[in-house]
Amino acid sequence: MRRNEVWVGVVILLSVVVAVAGSFWLRGYRLTRGTTTVEALFSGVGQLPDGASVKLRGVTIGRVNGIAVEPDGTAVRVGLAINADVQLPADAAVLIAPESMFGDWGAEIVSRSANPRLDFFEPSDPGVLPGFSIPDLSRLTATADQIADNLATITDRVEIAFTQETAENLRLVIENVGGVSEQLAALVDAQIGAVDDLVENVRTSTSQVSEAAALATLTLAEVERLLSGGVVDSIVGDTRVTAAEFRRLATDLRETTTGLSTTLRYADSTLVRFERIGRELETGEGTLAHLLADSTVAVQTQSVLMQLTLLLEDFRENPGRYVRLSIF
Amino acid sequence: MAGKTLDFVGATGRAALRFAATVGEWGVLMQDTIRGLRAVRIWGGLVFEQMMRIGVASVPIALFIAAFTGIVLALQASYTFTGAVPVYLVGSLVGKTMIIELGPVLTGLALAGRVGASIAAELGTMRVTEQIDALETMAYDPAAYLVLPRVLAGAVMFPAVTLLASTLGIVAGWLTAIQLLEMSTPEFVRGLEAFFVPFDVVFSVIKSFSFGLTVTSLGCFFGFRTRGGAAGVGRAATSAVVASSMVILVFDAFWAAVLL
Incomplete structure (x- = not known):
């Protein structure tokens, strides 16, 4: 027994x-290991069961320990029994989500700042963590059903609105669009030619610019060489001297121009006199005209000139005959 | 034609009345058994012996069945869960199934065959050899002396044996998963934990408790109403096993509908 x-x-x-x-x-x-309990508030907890795992960065650190609706019915308070030696993020929040498609839900403690798009429930007590429950597949399916219903309604309305007149207008619109498309195609073709020319010009310009750049490079190199050799200083000095010469030449030229103007005035006056003499000659007035018109005067003049020549020769040969010098 | 129809209807009526009478007789026996609770002096010293015979002696067969059930569950789960179904669900299926269904039911059925038949045959033999009549003659309450210890032992030991069997079944499934199915222990444990709730254990205890009451009470009942010598004893044992098995399955569905 x-x-x-x-x-x-x-x-x-x-x-x-x-x-x-x-x-x-x-x-x-x-x-x-010891545990500590933290609480979080949610607007709903989906299919989260009591005892579901609580994870931090994918590692299980505790269990859900109590799920209860708040007395005012506006939120669900969830207790989380987590390992006491785990340090939670400063802005910790709790995310409830299915861990697979087979109904095993779990809670994960996340950094709220890392999930800005999630609409976490805002607890009034700062000691309670904010929570958010991701919609499960059935809720998403229900939403998809609702969207499908809305689409069906829209389709029905479109079907009602799509009359024969609408179809005719639509046909015209399509034809217009076709015409516009052809014009656009022609425009595009033309623009393509212009663009080709532009591209060719750009290519040529680019080539020229490249050559110019190369030349400029050579020039700069030469300038640099000249600068380094002191030739420029010499050229600048020569240029300065040349400029002074030019300045003096310009002064002379200005003076010459002034003299030329005087000469021109004299010439003008002389020409006036010549014109008057010419007129007198034509009219037969004056001594010269008489000389030209009367041969006797010319002969007498020639005889006087001859006698004058003889007198000068005699004076040169016998000056004493005409000049007497007496000092005392 | 009309006569055959009447015969069929009459046979159905007779079967229904016989069933109702049988249930009534079982009810009377249970009433006597409950009344015998007051006679602790009579049954008090017999309970541990019955616990030993019904419970402890049944542990090996229960564990044997549960171990191979766990192995088969793991293998069939891995065979079924292909493609998009994650492999850790093998642990979920093995754990959940062993705790809330196969552990209690298979243990109940196995013990219905072993314990129910044993009780019915023992009490039936006592009935046909007029030992029970002798007890009544000596003013000894046969319900308190023969039925109550067995029912109490069954009610206590069935849950205990079932819990051990379920545990061994899960362990066998885990060993199969990591040895034959290329699963890791964390994977199996993850599946085991994923859908576990403590009520599963309570549910298993409630079911096995009711199975224990059923098997032992029906074994006692069919043993008590044994007639006709050795052949009657055999029929009583068979009836006890068949009736216990059927009631176990009915209770299985009943508890699932009521408690889950």
Whole structure:
């Protein structure tokens, strides 16, 4: 009898220990590390079960420990039992999402600043973490159904609005669009030719610019060489001397021009006199005209000139006859 | 034609009445058994012996069945979960199935065959050899002396054996997964944890508790109403096993509908 009691006790205790310890182990409770509880508020928790895993950067650090709707019904408060030695982010928030397509939901502690697009629930208590639940597949499917219904409604309305007149207008629009397209094509063809010319010109210009650049490079090199050799200084000095010469030449030229103007005035006056003499000659007035018109006068003049010549020769040969010098 | 129809209807009616009468007799026996709870002096010293015979002695066969069930579950799960289905669900399937379904049901069916038949044959033999009549003659409550220890032992030991069997089934599935299916222990444990809730264990205990009551009470009942000598004992044992198995499956569906 005593042996029976022992065996029965062993089986019962073993089964109880296995059941309790196994349950705690599968729920993630470990005796070796302490836990601390943080709370988060959500607008909804999807299919998150009590006891679901809590992860930080993909590593399980705890379990969901209690899910309850707030007394005012506006939010759901979720307790998270996490390892006490884990340091949470400064702006920690809790994200609830399916871990797979098979209904196993979990919570993950994330940095809120790293998820700016998520509309986290804003708790009034700063000690409570903000939470957000990602819509599950069924909710997305329901939304897709709603979108499909809306599309069906729109399709129906389009079908109603699409009458024969609309079709005719649409045909005309299509024809117009076709014409516009042809014109655009022609314009594009023309523009393509112009663009080709432009490209060719640009290419030529580029080539010339390249050559000019090369030449400029050579020139600059030469200039640099000249600068380094002191030739420029010499050229500048020569140029300065030449400029002074030019300045003096310009002064002389200005003076010459002034003299020339005087000469021209004299010439003009002389020509006037010559004109008057010419007129007198034509009219037969004056001495010269008389000389020309009367040969006697000319002969007498010639005789006077001859006598004058003889007189000068005699004066040169015999000056004493005409000049007497007496000093005392 | 009309006569055959009437015969069929009559046979159906007789079967229904016989079933109702049987249920009523079982109810009367259970009433006597509950009434016998007061006679602790009679059944108190017999419970541990019955626990030993019903529970401890059944552990090896229950563990054997559960171990191979776990192996088969893991292999069939890996065979089924291909393509987009993640492999860690092997752990989920093995754990969930062993805890809430196959552990309690297979253990219940196995013990229905072993324990139910044993009780029915033992009590049936006592009935045909008029030992139970002798107890009544000596003013000894046979329900308190024969039924109550067995029912109590079954009610306590079935859950214990089931929990051990479920645990071993999961361990066997885990060993199969890591040895034959190229799974890692973390993968298997992840699947095991993913869908586990503590109520699964409670559900398993409730089911196996009801199975224990069913198997032992029906074994006692069919043993008590044994008639006709050795052949009657055989029929009683067979009836106990068949009835226990059917009721186990009915209760299985009932608890699933009520508690899940």
